[in-house]
Amino acid sequence: MGDPCTMLLMMGSNSKCIENVRRMLEKNISPMPIIGLYVAIASVSCGYAIIYNSVFMFSSLLPTNSFLFVKFFDLNATWLTLLAVATKLTGDLTSPMLSYNDNFSKISSTLFLTVAMGQFFTTLGSMNGNDMRSNVMALSILVFTILVDLCIQLRTGVLDFSLFPEIIFALVLLFCMFIAIVCSALALPAIKKHAESKHHMLVKQMEATAGQHSLNRVEELRLRVTKYWVMAASGSPQFLITRLPTFVFTNIITLFSALISILGYIRSYTTEAYWITYCPSMQSDYKWSVSLIIHSQLIAVMLPVFFAAILLTTVMSYKYEDNGIKISRKEFTVEPYWTENLVEWCQTPISMRILRYILPTKLFHDTKSLISTVCMLHQTWVVRFIKFCCVVSFYVWLPLLFLVNLLRKLLSPAHQVSNDQMREEIADLSHFVILLEGEKQLPKPLMRKIICVVNSHIKWGKNQPPRSLLNLLKQSFFYKGAIQFDSSQVPSLLSEEPPHCWTLPVMTLTTIAVALPNIANQHVDELVRCVDEGLRYASYIDVLDEKHVLKCIKNAASVVWVGVKLHKKWLDKDLGDTIREICSTREIIQGLADEAERIVKEFSSTRSQYLVENPLYWPSNVLAANSMYRISRTILLYYGNGEYQAEELFRKLICMIANILTACLINLPHLIATKCINNSLEERFRSVDNAAILFGEIEDILKLFEERQFLGIGPSQPLCIDEWLRWMECETQDPTVSTSSTDNGASSTVESNDELVIVPM
Incomplete structure (x- = not known):
């Protein structure tokens, strides 16, 4: 367009053009x-x-x-x-x-x-x-x-x-x-x-010295979490x-x-x-x-x-x-990691596909080497210059450091008192610190902070424990109740049964318990709170079991549980006071079984045979309906034509739920160990952080399991509920009788016959 001033001069005395240019510029x-x-x-x-x-x-x-x-x-x-x-x-x-x-x-x-x-x-x-x-x-x-x-x-x-x-x-x-x-x-x-x-390297050393038995003791597990936290935080x-x-x-x-x-x-x-x-x-x-x-x-x-x-x-x-005001020559040493990446780039061979179109191959390699050398020299001198600036700034900052140190002594004299326990803990955990090349040790204030942080996270988790779940688990005696939710005498509706997971049977049993008549609402609400807390941890265990349980089966329980927890509905079927007042116990269970059977048969008749024969492609409502069908039919088969007492069945369902959750949650130490190990370098810090909080939440549950000697027992594959079912069937072949105390001190008898455990609420 040109310079506006030049344009004005060229137009001379033409006032109309000048006015047009002025308007255009504005x-x-x-x-x-x-x-x-x-x-x-x-x-x-x-x-x-x-x-x-x-x-x-x-x-x-x-x-x-x-x-x-x-x-x-x-x-x-x-x-x-x-x-x-x-x-x-x-x-x-x-x-x-x-x-x-x-x-x-x-x-x-x-x-x-x-x-x-x-x-x-x-x-x-x-x-x-x-x-x-x-x-x-x-x-x-x-x-x-x-x-x-x-x-x-x-x-x-x-x-x-x-x-x-x-x-x-x-x-x-x-x-x-x-x-x-x-x-x-x-x-x-x-x-x-x-x-x-x-x-x-540190993980291998720790696993070799600790062994698997460390997961069976709560204090050992706490120390293990602390060690992993030190490694994750410092690294x-x-x-x-x-x-x-x-x-x-x-x-x-x-x-x-x-x-x-x-x-x-x-x-x-x-x-x-x-x-x-x-x-x-x-x-x-x-x-x-x-x-x-x-x-x-x-x-x-x-x-x-x-x-x-x-x-x-x-x-x-x-x-x-750590060093006082003494600065040594080592402060100006350039560590290998500053140039290691450039060295690797220089030594990496060039793709032959690129060199095929370049005639002077030797010149290309020489140019690459020259550029790499210049970059490494530049990197070295820049790092030395940066370190020199840091040293100068340290001496400039030194009067302020003296003042801060003096104020800290005056305002918090207790801080200077030696804490033998903390000092000993720092010495024990200093072997698990990941240092940079050239670092002698991590500063003691940072080590104290790392230990204080993990302790505060465990304490934070301990301040929000799953109390309702703990009360439910105290009613578990870890016996036949964990295997009696599904009977082999119930015929299958489809050609192939999906594998079990921990959360789906717990959700189904709770749904039946919520639907029972003549049960006080406060007892129902308390059971829902207990199971809601338990399903959270059981879902973590299900996620770990990648070999045996399909992802769609894991999601079915969480999808259906929302309706049960919030609206007292199971797949749009009302479980509230209206049904409980007009129907008997047998009618309610029979109605749930019939509705579940209808959903499964409708799916098998309207979908292709390939989808029906592969549980991987079953929708959540069909998986939940199949679980409801089998469990409700098992209850009907158990009672036969006998009398249905709602209160008695409610207590039996509670005990069965507690037993299943106990069998599931004894895998929590394995869950914590997995969170500490199986993650990438970028995500490890957050994962171990969550593991420390999780340990604080479940510490009382683990102590309960440790008192009852539940930790460390079970099959070789503890994450899989199917392995648990097979193991418990073998364990319960010989009839035995044992007695245990309930939470309120009353005695309950655990029998290995067809009767389920009855625990008073």
């Missing part, structure tokens, strides 16, 4: 404040995420709080796009920036991006190799675009020369932050590989990356970026007279939106810098506590 720049408002909204969105991320990182410094590695503000396409919008003014090469705020908005956007990149640092540990490469490449494009745009604006005079020092500092800080992130990203694959190798990629010198370096850059941003904002008041004198009433096309952008980005920068200062003080105090 029309073109009219949406610019709205665009600036859009940039301010993007800045507010990113700023909120940065503050949220900083608050959670700060809360992780508290002694009993977990290591909160928040992924809310993650290095991904969404946040990079928002950051590109938030820094739009930095990339504007043509709009004249006539006021101080206009010029400072470009510097503010650059520093805002620098602080945001510092928040990306810890999220690198949660990424796999492909995601990290693509995201770092996208970040590189954004950073270099801004760097080039700012340099062009300095050259063309779009930016005022009086702000030259701030611009240079902003460029240097942005580049240094980017280099620190790239160096850490290059080292992270090797760090993860060594951490995974060390974890597997977490997010925690490993915070122990790199680059983490300290990024926080230093964050502090400087925020300082320059705040000083630049204060300077706007002192230089206002100068700008008014030489540029009176002049502003850019963005007009009032520039002020919104500056203030939104300034607020987003100020809070993270406060938390970064506290984080730096904490990290450096660990070094001060």
